[in-house]
Structure formats: C-alpha cells, structure tokens
Amino acid sequence: MKLSPGSALLTDLYELTMLQAYFDAGVNETASFELFVRALPMQRNFLMAGGLEQVLDYLEHLRFGPDELSALAKTRRFPAPFLRSLEHLRFTGEVDAMREGTVFFPDEPVLRITAPMREAQLVESRVMNLVHFETVVASKAARCVLAAPDKLLVDFGLRRAHGAEAAVLSARASYLAGFGGTATLAAGLAFDIPVYGTMAHSYVQAYADEAVAFEDFARSQPTNATLLIDTYDTEEAARKVVALAPLLLNDGIAIRGVRIDSGDLGEHARRVRRILDEGGLSGVTIFASGNLDEHRLHQLMSEQAPIDGFGVGTRMNTSADAPYLDCAYKLVEYGGEPRRKRSEGKSTWPARKAVYRLTGPNGVMAGDLITLANERRDGEPLLEPVMRGGKRCAQPVTLHSARAHAWRQLRALPNAQRTLDVDEPYPVAVSDGLRELARRLDEGRPG
C-alpha cells in the first residue's frame, strides 16, 4: 500500500493493540498526556518548540478510511467489532501547547492532549514524531542564528536530510528559528518560505571553459545569478567573474553573487572580496557553504570573514551533534485522577501542569516554574489552548508570526543560554503543590 504522511496507519502497532484492549475492556475515560523532554542533549542549553501546526493538521484529519481499514483487516490481527469502532474514531479532544518558536527546558510540558483514552493513546506515535523532529531542528538552527545573527542563512540540506518529510520539515523548522530561506523548492512552495538556488559543480564541469559556463548561466538568470567559483581554482575563477562582468553589463545583466564551497572559507572569502572590489564588483555578494554548523559560523564571524550569507545543510538538518531528544509522551491524568510513572530513571511529574516564565528587567528570561495546571502564579503562562472538541480554537498562527515570536524568544535569552558553550543551566523550579502531589502518589500507590 502507498504511504500517506497523514495516514492513521503511520503508528506503532502497539497503539492499536492497546486500543483493542481498551475497547474490549470498555476503557475510555478522559486521559491527559503530556509531551516533554527529560534532559537537554550535552550540546544544547535550550530547546525551541516546533511542529505544532503539523500536529493540529494531523489531529483534525485523523481517520481510518476504507483503505486503512481494509489493510488492517487483511493483517487478521483485529476482530471485526474493533475495526468497526475505528471507522468512527475521530480526534474530539483538547490540545494545550507552547507556541511554536517558544524556548523551553527539560520537564516542561510543551504539549498536552486531553481526550478519551483511545484517541489520546492512538496519536502518541505521530504526535511525538512531528514535535520531536521539528524541535530537534529548530533548536539546532536557533544556535546557528545566534552564531550569525545578521547574516542570511539558507537551508541547504535536502540531500542528506532523512527522507522527504525531513527535508521539507527541516526547512520549515529552520525558517521558524530565523533562517532566511531554503534551497528546497517543495518546502518553499508548501510553507511560503523564500527559496534560494545557485549552481552545482557539475554545471561548471559540463563546460570545457569555466568562463563560458559562468556567462551562459548569467544570461539565463539575468538578475539572479550566483556563480559557484571553487570547481577548479577559486581566485582564478573570481578573476574570470571580474573579466566577464563588464561584457554582461553591456547587455543589462548583473551578476548577483559568487559561492565558495570548499577550502578555508574565510581566507578564500577575503581574497575573493579583494579581487571583486578591485575589479569594481563591490556589489557582488559572497555566499559560503560546505560542512557549516554553528561553531564554524561563529569562527567565521569572529574572524570577520567578508561573507554575506551561508548555506547551512547536513549538520543543521540532521542536528548532527544531537540528532534526537530524550522526549516522552506520558499519561499524567486518567479519569480525573493524577497518574505517575515510576520506572527507574524515568519517573515523571504527575497531573496536568502549567509552566510560568518570569522575566527580569529588559525582558530577559529569569526563570521558569512548573506548577499544577490549576495553580495561578506570576509570570507568563507558556501553554495556551489551541484545540477544543477536535477543532483549532485559537487564532491561526502563520509560520511568519511564529518566526517573529521565535526571534523575540532568542532576544530574551539570558547570556548563559545565548552562547554556544553549555555552562550554567537555566533555572527551572517545580512548585510545592506539584512536589506534594508526587510525594502523595508515591506513598499511596505502590503500583
């Protein structure tokens, strides 16, 4: 059968075996699950929430259609009455979540789903899959933005992203975090993200003469050509650009920029800048790419390399130094009663929770407090109602406004979280009420 990313079958088998057991036993009271991260990866000092829009889309469209039901029937795993119950299953519940682009920390619920048990259970696998991945990428991309805040950063990672959806959603998540665009055409079209493109080495190689390759490309892209100049000799190619520019200008064609993709990017950029400037091409920009991440961006910024924009690919799209988060989607309340898992090293805070953020003078983040959902505290509550009765209930949040929110969040980071080094943790406290409830549950219920 053909895979559809929104299919109800994009789930772990155990969600369905559990649903069948719930169905057989008549278990379906209201359940609340919270999605949170247990600990920061070693190389992160904050996380940025992503993926909520895709989760809401998934929940609004969740259903077992005829194709799915017939595929399930063919497995002979499930009795007919249970399959009939799936036919009518829709997500009718509630979602409370942090806005996309919100900075968050371990143990803080980033999303809560409250719904009849079967609905809330079924959606676990895909909801985690979406929130986890976009959060992984937004958190990595945010570090790149902090390293080079005034530069154009463009997602270059389709080829080494983990499949089609990873390519498109990492373009989205990096744009959310402050990137200026993507090279992935499908992502640009799907999410209205600016798309950038230059040329590959193969284009230059297809010509016997590099200068002719440049000229043909510029004539084909008369207002928009960025020429890749490192296929053979970078500085020699920059001199060819200088020689070519006046001829093209006669025909009304202006070269927009050059790209360097190998070697010492900072050193090449300085030499190329000099060649271009001395050749009267001070308006031609220099774009750099090749194995970039926040650390290399920071290095190039420190040495004031004359680079106007960066293509950041693989290491950002795969979040190469921290490609996953230790996240969980845990039952915190069932049938009105708080629940707590106590597995070794994996115990969780019980009950529906809220997160309040305190800010100091100048709006800088000063500390978060995790409380029971019904406690009222000072500070900004980070979770908002976004879905009620299975339908979006909040004003629609565009990717562009989420990106503006993310930018404000990054500006409000304390210095210890703004740096790439991981040093001083951000203060996150747990309310007395929540601690007391956890203690009470541990005493009262040996399991």
Next chain:
Amino acid sequence: MKLSPGSALLTDLYELTMLQAYFDAGVNETASFELFVRALPMQRNFLMAGGLEQVLDYLEHLRFGPDELSALAKTRRFPAPFLRSLEHLRFTGEVDAMREGTVFFPDEPVLRITAPMREAQLVESRVMNLVHFETVVASKAARCVLAAPDKLLVDFGLRRAHGAEAAVLSARASYLAGFGGTATLAAGLAFDIPVYGTMAHSYVQAYADEAVAFEDFARSQPTNATLLIDTYDTEEAARKVVALAPLLLNDGIAIRGVRIDSGDLGEHARRVRRILDEGGLSGVTIFASGNLDEHRLHQLMSEQAPIDGFGVGTRMNTSADAPYLDCAYKLVEYGGEPRRKRSEGKSTWPARKAVYRLTGPNGVMAGDLITLANERRDGEPLLEPVMRGGKRCAQPVTLHSARAHAWRQLRALPNAQRTLDVDEPYPVAVSDGLRELARRLDEGRPG
C-alpha cells in the same frame, strides 16, 4: 500545495536554475554522475548500500504534472518555453548500481546515472536523499545485527525518526540489514515486513491495578500478549505475571512474553528469568528495549543476559553516532569525455568506473579494486545494470532477497570489519588506468 514524496518539486531550486541554463544554451549531451561516499564516519568500518528500489521508483515516475507546472509558473522564476520543456521531461537514462545490502567503502561508486544532462542533473537531490538515508540506517543497523546475530531485533523508532518517510524507510533499511521486524505498522504494510507490538506504560497506568491491566490485555490478545513490566517495580510485576498465568491458562490464554524498558536491563532480565522459570513460565520470552544500540547490545550479549529479543529505536533510526555520510553525486563524464572536480579537499576520480571485489578462502572479502568501467579485472563486479531507457532492466529484487544478500555480505566481512571497533581499514585499491587518467586530466585542463 501538498507535498508528495515522489513530486518532481522535491528538489533543490538550483537543479531547476541549472536546467534552465542548460535549456537556454542547448546543453544536453549524455552525462554520467556517480554517487559515492568520500570517507567513512569515525564510528564505521564499512557501509551497506540501501535505497535503490526507491530511486528506481522515483525515476520511473518522474514527471512535472499540471500541479507542479502551475506551482512553478506562479513563482515567476521561469520563462514559459522552459516550463514547456519540463512538461515532456521523463527519465530516459541508465542506472548501474550495487545491489541493496552490498557492503561498500569510500570512493566506490554505489550508483551511476547516465542520461541526457538535464535528466541526470535534475534527479540529483532526491536520488542522494534516498540512497544516503537508507545507507546511513542500513549501515548502523548492520552493526546491531553483528552485535547480536542470533537475536530478534525489532525497529522501535517511529517516534524519534526524522519525520514520516524516515520512519518507514528506516524500518525498511534495518530489515534489509537483518532486523527481524518493525513496530511501525505503515512500514510493515508497505514492505511486507513483520510487525511487532506490545504495550505502553500509559496502558498500565490507566488501570488502578497493574495485575488487572495485564489480565485485560492478555484476554484481548489471547495468543500474542507481551506485557510491559517496568512501570512500577519490575520484579514485583513479574511475580504478578506468574500469579496470573495459571488463571489465564484455564481459559486457554497463554502469555507470550514480558518487556523490560528501564534500569539495568541485564540484571532485571536475570531476576525476571528466575521468577518466571520458578513460576513454571520458562516458555515466556523476555524482550528488552530502551536506549539500545550496537554497543549496549554487545554488552548485554557478553554478559549472556537472558533476553530473547530487543527493541532498537532512536539511536538506530537516526544513526545517532553518525547521522550523515559525506557523500557526493558527481559528474564523471560528459559528452563522452571524462570530467574531474578538483576543489580543495574534494577532488573526485574521473570517468565511469567499476568496482571489483576479491574474496579469499572461505569466501571472506579480501580487497576491492576501483577501475575504469571498461577495464576487465578478476573478482566480482559490484555494479550491475538495473535501468535502461528509463525502465528497470534487471529481474525484480524483492526486499527479502536483498536481505538475504545483505546477510551473505555480513558473513563475508573480514574480522577487522566485523568488530564494532574501528581499527584496520579494508583494502581498496585504485587501478593504474584510473590513476593515469586522473593525472592526465590534471595536466591537460587547468579549468
């Protein structure tokens, strides 16, 4: 617009800007591109080829339909004559490739595409995206298989895979490498992979009494129940299973297994095995999961932990210690002439190539030789013709036969490549003919 994983728009913008430049300049002679990996990640001593089937699917179905053309027109980037040329574009070329499951090494072409330049260029982004990802995962999963060759390994990673396609294709790639199944239902249905499922902690937590949770689940899955026993106290839960089993057996219900997901898995497994055996449940299997990878599997195997199967998730699906490969898709021949890129640190071997593998006594791999495509050497040629004239030309290779091939490949690995440590590199030589050609190109063509 809606994303379709097979869409021609799932590409980098630069493929289309180059296509336009080729179109404007009439450049469209036959081009050969080869996909290869420049260097092994530090934590790998071989790679396993994956993704070919998805590439062939993509190439056979590649076209710009009305939706794609209208989306491109709306960008106002491309003139109408060029868009009309896309309407008729199909992939009409050739593919030569290593079979999926083949072990390979740096600089060896794993796949070659030979086609009119525009077709061969356009497909770069998606072909790399597919081959790269499945190769990354198959190579990681193969290490897990080598660490625990006689155990059932099940892919558990949907929730932290990088999106929907990553979940499904990592299930496929790990099965190719020798896993026994997946928890991801959609992957099982799409590729006929055995699907496994147990229960989540939330299932146990939904009940006031853990034993009742177990009983309801077993009654709902009378031949197939694996009970998760670490929600509260692992050994206590094992004793509940022992108490429950005789009651269930009276009703003809047999518990199949238990799963442990936290704490010291080896120590818990030993204690639980003793409890089960003493309770007359020596036929009940123990399944373990939680942060597993090849190193933890190796550790548990060394201590002879009584574990029958493992759920291996996140670290395998994301290939967490090496989430990407330094791979490239490079023009090696154009219009019958060999081509070579010479960017600093990124120079490539020119011309269409072959790879021959020598085996020693007992069929153990003894060394590879990279040659020009038309050299004839001893050994097994690793690249085979798989597509001609845009259509598959070889006998169809099922995933199951590719998996058998992968298993034979792993058995033929030299000892230095079988271990998890990275020590002695596998010998890969380059023929004199290829070296001579590269030298000649460097001398004759300054770029």
